[in-house]
Amino acid sequence: MDQQSIKNIKELASKLNISVTTVSRVLNGKARQYRISKKTEKIVRDAAHLYGYSPNQFARGLKLDKSESIGVIVPDISNPFFAEIVMSIEKESKKKGFAVLIGNSGDDTEQEITLIDHFKSRKVDGIIVAAVGITSKHLEEVFEAGMPMVIIDRTFPGLKIPTITSDNYGGAYIATKQLLINNHKKIACIQGLNESQPNTERVKGFIDAMQSCNIPDKNVIVTGDQFSIESGYHQTLKLLKGDSPPTALFALNNLIALGVLQAVSELSLSIPGDVSLISFDEQTYSAFLNTPMSTIEQNKEKIGKISVEKLTAQIAGMEIDKGMFVNVETKLHERQSIKKMKK
Amino acid sequence: MDQQSIKNIKELASKLNISVTTVSRVLNGKARQYRISKKTEKIVRDAAHLYGYSPNQFARGLKLDKSESIGVIVPDISNPFFAEIVMSIEKESKKKGFAVLIGNSGDDTEQEITLIDHFKSRKVDGIIVAAVGITSKHLEEVFEAGMPMVIIDRTFPGLKIPTITSDNYGGAYIATKQLLINNHKKIACIQGLNESQPNTERVKGFIDAMQSCNIPDKNVIVTGDQFSIESGYHQTLKLLKGDSPPTALFALNNLIALGVLQAVSELSLSIPGDVSLISFDEQTYSAFLNTPMSTIEQNKEKIGKISVEKLTAQIAGMEIDKGMFVNVETKLHERQSIKKMKK
DNA sequence: CTGTTAGCGCTTTCAC
DNA sequence: GTGAAAGCGCTAACAG
Numbered sequence: 001m002d003q004q005s006i007k008n009i010k011e012l013a014s015k016l017n018i019s020v021t022t023v024s025r026v027l028n029g030k031a032r033q034y035r036i037s038k039k040t041e042k043i044v045r046d047a048a049h050l051y052g053y054s055p056n057q058f059a060r061g062l063k064l065d066k067s068e069s070i071g072v073i074v075p076d077i078s079n080p081f082f083a084e085i086v087m088s089i090e091k092e093s094k095k096k097g098f099a100v101l102i103g104n105s106g107d108d109t110e111q112e113i114t115l116i117d118h119f120k121s122r123k124v125d126g127i128i129v130a131a132v133g134i135t136s137k138h139l140e141e142v143f144e145a146g147m148p149m150v151i152i153d154r155t156f157p158g159l160k161i162p163t164i165t166s167d168n169y170g171g172a173y174i175a176t177k178q179l180l181i182n183n184h185k186k187i188a189c190i191q192g193l194n195e196s197q198p199n200t201e202r203v204k205g206f207i208d209a210m211q212s213c214n215i216p217d218k219n220v221i222v223t224g225d226q227f228s229i230e231s232g233y234h235q236t237l238k239l240l241k242g243d244s245p246p247t248a249l250f251a252l253n254n255l256i257a258l259g260v261l262q263a264v265s266e267l268s269l270s271i272p273g274d275v276s277l278i279s280f281d282e283q284t285y286s287a288f289l290n291t292p293m294s295t296i297e298q299n300k301e302k303i304g305k306i307s308v309e310k311l312t313a314q315i316a317g318m319e320i321d322k323g324m325f326v327n328v329e330t331k332l333h334e335r336q337s338i339k340k341m342k343k
Numbered sequence: 344m345d346q347q348s349i350k351n352i353k354e355l356a357s358k359l360n361i362s363v364t365t366v367s368r369v370l371n372g373k374a375r376q377y378r379i380s381k382k383t384e385k386i387v388r389d390a391a392h393l394y395g396y397s398p399n400q401f402a403r404g405l406k407l408d409k410s411e412s413i414g415v416i417v418p419d420i421s422n423p424f425f426a427e428i429v430m431s432i433e434k435e436s437k438k439k440g441f442a443v444l445i446g447n448s449g450d451d452t453e454q455e456i457t458l459i460d461h462f463k464s465r466k467v468d469g470i471i472v473a474a475v476g477i478t479s480k481h482l483e484e485v486f487e488a489g490m491p492m493v494i495i496d497r498t499f500p501g502l503k504i505p506t507i508t509s510d511n512y513g514g515a516y517i518a519t520k521q522l523l524i525n526n527h528k529k530i531a532c533i534q535g536l537n538e539s540q541p542n543t544e545r546v547k548g549f550i551d552a553m554q555s556c557n558i559p560d561k562n563v564i565v566t567g568d569q570f571s572i573e574s575g576y577h578q579t580l581k582l583l584k585g586d587s588p589p590t591a592l593f594a595l596n597n598l599i600a601l602g603v604l605q606a607v608s609e610l611s612l613s614i615p616g617d618v619s620l621i622s623f624d625e626q627t628y629s630a631f632l633n634t635p636m637s638t639i640e641q642n643k644e645k646i647g648k649i650s651v652e653k654l655t656a657q658i659a660g661m662e663i664d665k666g667m668f669v670n671v672e673t674k675l676h677e678r679q680s681i682k683k684m685k686k
Numbered sequence: 687c688t689g690t691t692a693g694c695g696c697t698t699t700c701a702c
Numbered sequence: 703g704t705g706a707a708a709g710c711g712c713t714a715a716c717a718g
Contacts, residue, residue: 008711019689024713035687052488054464058404059711062694067401077445078426087421090447099461102420102445104433118442121397229627261631284572285628288604351695362705367697378703402695405710 006051016047023048027055061123069099070311071119073129075107081254081281081300082130085152088304089128096312098125109133116142126311128152134195136161148314150307155197155325162314162324164307168198168280171296171330172205175250175278178294180213182338184248184276187215190235190260191224192252199227202252202280221246224256232259240267240275247276248338254281257293272339282333294338297331349394359390366391370398404466412442413654414462416472418450424597424624424643425473428495431647432471439655441468452476459485469654471495477538479504491657493650498540498668505657505667507650511541511623514639514673515548518593518621521637521675523556525683527591527619530558533578533603534567535595542570545595545623564589567599575602583610583618590619591681597624600636615682625676637681640674 006012009027013020018040025034026044047053061067072089074082090100101124103115112132116139119127126148131139136156143149143161151163179187189206192199203222210220224235232251236259239245251257257279264271271277271293279286282297306326314320349355352370356363361383368377369387390396404410415432417425433443444467446458455475459482462470469491474482479499486492486504494506522530532549535542546565553563567578575594579602582588594600600622607614614620614636622629625640649669657663 009713010711020712021689021691021714022687025688028713037687040687052484054460056405056466056711057464058401058410058466059694060713061401062399062405062696062710063712063714065694077420078423078430080421080423080426083421083423083426087447104430117397121400123399123401258627258631261628265631283628284601285604285626285632288601288608288632289628352697353695363696364698364705365703368704371697380703383703399695402710403697405694405712406696406698408710 006053009053009055012044012047012051012053015051016043018044065123066125067099067123068097069101069122069124070308070315071101071103071115071122071124071127073103073105073112073115073119073127073131075105075130075132077102077104079255080283081298082153084300085130085304085307088301089308092305092308096308098308098312105132107132109135109138113138120147125315126150128307128311130154131156134193148311150311150314152303152307153198157197160322162310162320162322162326164303164310164326164328165198165201166298166303166330167327168201168330169205169208170327171280171298172202172250172252173209174205174330174332175280175294175296176206176209178278178332178334178338179248179250179276180209180215182248182276183342184246184338185215186221186244186246187248187250188221188223188239188246189250190232190239190252190256191222192227192231192256194225196227199252206250224252227253227255229255229259229262232256233262234259236260236263237267240264240269245275249275249277251277251279254279254283257281257295261289271337276338278338282331286333287335289337294335295333297333299328299330302328349396351399352396355387355390355394355396358394359386361387408466409468410442410466411440412444412465412467413651413658414444414446414458414465414467414470416446416448416455416458416462416470416474418448418473418475420445420447422598423626424641425496427643428473428647428650431644432651435648435651439651441651441655448475450475452478452481456481463490468658469493471650471654473497474499477536491654493654493657495646495650496541500540503665505653505663505665505669507646507653507669507671508541508544509641509646509673510670511544511673512548512551513670514623514641515545515593515595516552517548517673517675518623518637518639519549519552521621521677521681522591522593522619523552523558525591525619525681526685527589527681528558529564529587529589530591530593531564531566531582531589532593533575533582533595533599534565535570535574535599537568539570542595549593567595570596570598572598572602572605575599576605577602579603579606580610583607583612588618592618592620594620594622597622597626600624600638604632614680619681621681625674629676630678632680637678638676640676642671642673645671 009020009023013023023044026041031041093100105112128150130153149161151161155163251260278294280296282295286293286295352363352366356366366387369384374384436443448455471493473496492504494504498506594603621637623639625638629636629638
């Protein structure tokens with residue numbers, strides 16, 4: 001009852017008494033171009049479907065030296081921020097006929113290099129990478145060697161690879177302003193990975209906003225070491241158990257914010273009663289937290305979409321501005337995690 | 344300054360005045376086996392590293408007719424539940440030397456079929472699939488044709504493919520019991536995809552728990568149509584605006600629970616003051632919600648790990664029990680979303 | 687409109 | 703210890 005399955009194009013062709021060339025042409029949508037008869041075309045298509053034949057991508061890739069696929073590297077696919085960017089990339093890529101290979105670097109530069117090697121040997125047509133760590137030499141080498149590439153989320157000083165990031169500076173500026181207009185003066189900005197560019201930009205936005213209100217630098221508490229729940233947790237504990245704790249916290253991403261919540265809950269404090277909070281990264285649950293959290297949302301869909309556009313432009317061989325830097329706007333969600341302080 | 348890069352094994356071999364055979368053998372760790380001299384081996388390895396050579400996986404795959412990779416299909420990678428399973432699968436696979444290809448089916452059987460085709464033509468050595476929809480014929484065909492396969496999360500009646508799922512029945516039973524021991528009698532179980540197996544199992548657990556307390560069937564409110572925030576939201580609105588609303592809700596997954604929160608908040612009701620809630624699926628934020636939510640946690644790490652074990656066993660050609668069904672235990676998190684009712 | 691065939695880069699058999 | 707060469711399945715140049 002089970003249809004005898006077909007190994008390769010040769011078997012399929014001989015079964016139909018047609019040459020492999022014709023079969024190949026039909027299956028590659030070139031029937032028109034080679035003026036293959038409708039009848040032959042139909043026979044081939046039906047047979048391919050009937051026998052469940054799909055071309056060996058290894059042979060195809062070997063011959064064509066391309067794969068019609070792009071590689072995506074993210075530090076942590078279980079962070080919905082990255083997962084949603086990946087979804088957007090997939091959606092856009094599919095429209096353009098590219099398959100997507102996803103790699104998880106686990107915030108490890110070594111693993112990132114391994115993945116790029118992997119992608120190279122699998123002949124991806126281009127790579128989108130949310131870079132980890134603080135060095136980009138390995139990326140530039142690959143890019144300079146001709147691999148189309150787009151960097152998202154993080155960039156590096158002087159990097160000459162097209163980059164799409166959120167407006168980290170602007171988002172942080174607005175977030176801090178939210179705290180300032182509620183008369184907070186003692187504000188802690190809880191960093192993620194110190195040396196990373198989004199972190200630096202967000203800190204810059206924070207500092208500039210503080211200075212715009214003439215808050216002396218001494219009051220600016222800045223600390224942290226990683227974009228993780230643990231880091232946010234430990235830094236917050238340290239801050240709130242300290243001598244003169246801040247009245248407001250600015251968490252530089254969603255995981256740090258969860259760490260803040262963990263620490264605040266452990267200390268039996270309340271938000272915003274005891275301490276106010278605003279966080280970078282909107283999440284589905286942000287509105288339903290105890291207390292609903294004010295956040296700065298990054299436009300994940302747009303970041304994904306633009307990165308695919310810029311990448312496929314490179315793949316198509318178009319002239320590009322290597323130093324291109326696209327800033328995607330952020331959006332403030334005002335909720336109830338910020339207390340209005342007395343002047 | 345930039346090292347001239349090497350295209351293929353032939354170039355590398357000729358540069359070293361060594362045959363491609365020897366290079367291939369060294370790079371595949373067969374130096375020992377063919378008694379290649381340490382010196383030659385070192386020369387080859389160093390050169391490969393220096394020139395950044397990595398073998399063309401298409402040629403390799405074409406020759407070997409395998410890819411040392413496995414494909415994973417999930418309905419929605421942006422759902423942390425699946426993302427975490429994928430992470431676990433990646434971790435396990437890496438240990439065993441398999442690369443992982445990830446596909447997102449978007450809860451669409453057509454897309455699932457396309458992805459499987461994709462994987463087949465990319466010669467993955469096996470497939471792990473969190474199946475969508477309510478039919479499994481396409482999966483069985485591929486499995487019967489010899490493709491190693493493991494089903495996770497969902498299964499289908501009478502399916503003869505090894506399956507790893509959470510103990511959906513047991514988890515639901517415990518969840519419902521939590522509501523019952525707090526004297527709730529009018530409980531709504533908000534379903535996801537009606538026909539899907541985890542849904543069915545969870546409903547079964549719910550009903551059995553209800554009956555164990557002699558709650559008449561008439562009181563069992565069951566509704567819903569999809570595992571999504573929207574579905575949870577609409578069903579909850581309908582329930583709570585109805586004539587005699589339930590005093591407690593059992594959300595059959597994390598997305599539905601978020602929908603419940605959305606509806607409850609929109610109706611200006613409180614949890615657990617106005618309505619109690621327990622949900623399948625523990626999430627990082629569950630403890631920090633307004634009100635901290637009681638949940639049934641699925642062991643995502645274990646599901647991923649076992650699925651890779653069962654898949655690699657198949658790939659290695661070991662005898663397997665096709666009807667194998669592994670049930671991974673769940674874990675109750677008691678928090679404050681359930682109100683103690685008067686007897 | 688259709689077919690023959692070289693060759694993509696690799697592994698491995700067979701030969702020395 | 704090492705190498706020459708066949709052949710994996712496909713596409714496209716060339717040939718009708």
